Amino acid sequence: MVARLALLILIAALLSACVGPPPGEGCRSCHRPHHAEKGTCVSCHRGNGRSTRLAIAHYRLVPAELSHFTIPGSVRVEEGKRVAERFGCRRCHRLGEKGTRLAADLDRLAGDDPVRLFEAIRQPVLFMPDFRFDDRRTADVVNAIMAFAGAAPAQGTAAVPLVVHFEAVRAKEGNLFVTKCGGCHRLLTAGEGGLGAGTVAPNLSGLFSPFYPTPFKPDEPWTPERLGRWLDNPRSVRPAALMSPVPLTKEEKAKLVPFLRADLEN
Structure with a gap:
């Protein structure tokens, strides 16, 4: 009987160690509470609030700079929205239920990892402009994107995100944009993926969009x-323009137009 009682006590102790403290209690062993009205620490910062082991507690942790989107009326979110508007994120992306679908639908990122999004902006993929934002401005944009995504209507599983396939440049050497514009510019298109290899002139993705x-x-x-x-x-048009004239026929100009269009779904 005594042995059975000791075994039950041991099992209870092991279960207690596995379950750990209530969510957030582990965090408060190191961090001072703030925004207590939001609930537990993991409500904003994720991670594992039951553990006091650093590697476990901080797994997929969202740092403070990237968690402002969880705070209603955050000035950092509003600043991020202004930056996204100024730099034309919607010319390629859906954001706040507006924009094109040339690239990823950012309204689908609710629940995604803000840290991963931060790195994606700082180290852009092929044909995405390098905005050269500093850490604070990048964090503001991330918070704005996450806030928009959190407020977007649920899209279910029926809508499939657009996948853009990039091909070797040599496969498009006969393309009019590549031969006439691609030495200085780049362009993301709905029909042919990325075109051009230039980085010295503006990225022309979504040129004919309102964004x-x-x-x-x-x-x-x-x-x-x-x-x-x-x-x-x-x-x-602009007396100080650095660009030289590009002699094209009327037919060649008409052929450029489809590359520069971006379908809108607002």
């Missing part, structure tokens, strides 16, 4: 007709 950050002129978005005028003589 392109630099318009033809103030309050005048890019259109096929305005692009034609620009190609004929950039300095007639």
Whole structure:
């Protein structure tokens, strides 16, 4: 009987060690509580709030800089939204139920890892512009994206994210954009993936969308007709333009237009 009692006590102790303290109690053994009205520490920072072992407690931890999206009315989120608008994130992405589908639908990132998103912006994939944001500005954009994603309607499992396939540049050597524009510019297209290899001039993805950050002129978005005028003589539009004229026939200009279009689903 005594042996059985000792065994039960041992099992209870082992189970207690496995279950650990209530969520967040492990965190408070090292960290001072803040925003207690939000619930436990893992409500904002994730990780494992039951453990006091650092490697376990901090597994997939969301640092403070990337958790502002969990705080209603956060000024960091609002600043991130302004940055995303200024730099034209929606010319390639869906964000806040607006934008194109040339690249990943950012409204589907609810529950994703903000740290992974932070690294994706700091080290952009092929054909994504390198915005050269500092850590704070990148964190603001991440918080804005996560806030938009958290507020987006649930999309279920029916919608399949668009996958863009990139091919070797040599396979597109006959492409008009590649031969006439691709030495200086890059472009993400709906039909042919990424085009061009240039990095010295602006990324032209989503040029004809309402979200392109630099318009033809103030309050005048890019259109096929305005692009034609620009190609004929950039300095007639902006006297300080560095770009030289690109002599194209009317037919060649028409062939460029489909590459620069981006379907909108608003």
